[in-house]
Amino acid sequence: MSSVIVFQGDSITDSMRSQNFELPPNQELGFGYVTLAAAELLERSPEKHWEIYNRGVSGNRIVDLYARWKRDALNLKPDILSILVGVNDTWHEFHSRNGVEPERYEQFYRILLDWTRKELPETIIILMEPYVLPFGAVAASWLPEMAERGKITKKMSEEFGTVFIPLQSILNDALKRAPQEYWLKDGVHPTLAGHRLIGKAWLHAASPYL
Numbered sequence: 001m002s003s004v005i006v007f008q009g010d011s012i013t014d015s016m017r018s019q020n021f022e023l024p025p026n027q028e029l030g031f032g033y034v035t036l037a038a039a040e041l042l043e044r045s046p047e048k049h050w051e052i053y054n055r056g057v058s059g060n061r062i063v064d065l066y067a068r069w070k071r072d073a074l075n076l077k078p079d080i081l082s083i084l085v086g087v088n089d090t091w092h093e094f095h096s097r098n099g100v101e102p103e104r105y106e107q108f109y110r111i112l113l114d115w116t117r118k119e120l121p122e123t124i125i126i127l128m129e130p131y132v133l134p135f136g137a138v139a140a141s142w143l144p145e146m147a148e149r150g151k152i153t154k155k156m157s158e159e160f161g162t163v164f165i166p167l168q169s170i171l172n173d174a175l176k177r178a179p180q181e182y183w184l185k186d187g188v189h190p191t192l193a194g195h196r197l198i199g200k201a202w203l204h205a206a207s208p209y210l
Helices: 033-044 063-065 085-094 100-119 140-160 167-174 192-209
Strands: 003-007 049-054 080-084 124-128 163-165
Touching: 003 033, 033 049, 033 192, 063 100, 063 192, 080 192, 085 163, 100 140, 124 140, 124 192, 140 167, 163 192, 167 192
Parallel strands: 003 049, 003 080, 080 124, 124 163
Antiparallel strands: none
């Protein structure tokens, strides 16, 4: 019996993965943390018969995930479902006044999680905290709203009994070892080292279920 993992989110998850929905699992997962985590799982435990899907879409906000949730999450019937979303809900507001304010972000996040719990009650859900570092594309004015989104995501995790990965804290701690440009390209998108940092955090948090 296979174990199915689905990664959901925006460009941080997408990382140029294939948009070909006809591809079997474990193929063309992009160059980011999904591939790094998948490679380790596939190598160390082939007996699990992992089926790993990357369904991140660049530019997505929480409302965009909602629009495709049945096709790209529920229909795949994951044993583990991982979600990283939130930065575009802020970025799009500052860039084009088409963001999703924190209150509505929370409403839509709750809808997605409630829907998932009802359809897939046995699925392990992992919520990854949205994050930024203040350089490149990220203005200082983003920081209060992003901090609020992080609190909302943690609140949703506690409410729905999910695994929570505090990526903002993990990145802040990483700054003690190397400057922000070492981990992120533009305040949002990870470098190779940044993807490794995220993938390692994901594997550690998910380890009881792998």
